Amino acid sequence: MSISDCKIIDLPKIANPQGNLTFIEGENHIPFEIQRVYYLYDVPGGGERGGHAHKELQQLIIAMSGSFDIVLDDGKDKIRYHLNRSYNGLYVCPMIWRELDNFSSGSVCMVLASNRYDEIDYYRDYAEFMRARWGAE
Ligand code: TYD
Numbered sequence: 001m002s003i004s005d006c007k008i009i010d011l012p013k014i015a016n017p018q019g020n021l022t023f024i025e026g027e028n029h030i031p032f033e034i035q036r037v038y039y040l041y042d043v044p045g046g047g048e049r050g051g052h053a054h055k056e057l058q059q060l061i062i063a064m065s066g067s068f069d070i071v072l073d074d075g076k077d078k079i080r081y082h083l084n085r086s087y088n089g090l091y092v093c094p095m096i097w098r099e100l101d102n103f104s105s106g107s108v109c110m111v112l113a114s115n116r117y118d119e120i121d122y123y124r125d126y127a128e129f130m131r132a133r134w135g136a137e
Contacts, residue, residue, distance in 0.1 A: 032114040045105030058114040060089040066107025073097040
């Protein structure tokens with residue numbers, strides 16, 4: 001599992017002058033079964049979130065409104081994504097350190113997740129994450 005396993009997923013978009021519509025039909029569009037949905041909002045402009053990795057959790061992260069950046073880090077490589085379209089989701093596989101920053105004010109970040117919340121699934125310490133990924137080199 002590396003950052004090359006993470007990717008932008010183009011979701012269906014029904015364009016209409018009266019407003020666009022996007023839908024997600026579970027495993028038709030994303031590579032896991034959705035067990036949880038949560039969202040970040042009222043993040044101060046320029047704010048930062050994240051700073052952790054998950055042992056098993058898979059996620060699809062969508063900028064429902066506004067924009068923000070996500071930096072993915074597998075301990076060897078890093079990549080920065082700018083999310084600003086509600087028909088694009090960033091798929092994040094397990095064992096990837098992520099930081100979210102550069103939030104525009106009023107933005108909403110929705111996350112579809114493959115499991116319920118479980119603190120045991122988190123690495124919140126970067127050094128511990130690196131040891132788990134690459135051993136005590
Ligand atoms: P956390 O995942 O650390 O958020 P972020 O990475 O965006 O800063 O979660 C923040 C707090 O919310 C933490 O105390 C755990 C709690 N939480 C839940 O209770 N349920 C959830 O589904 C999530 C995502 C977080």
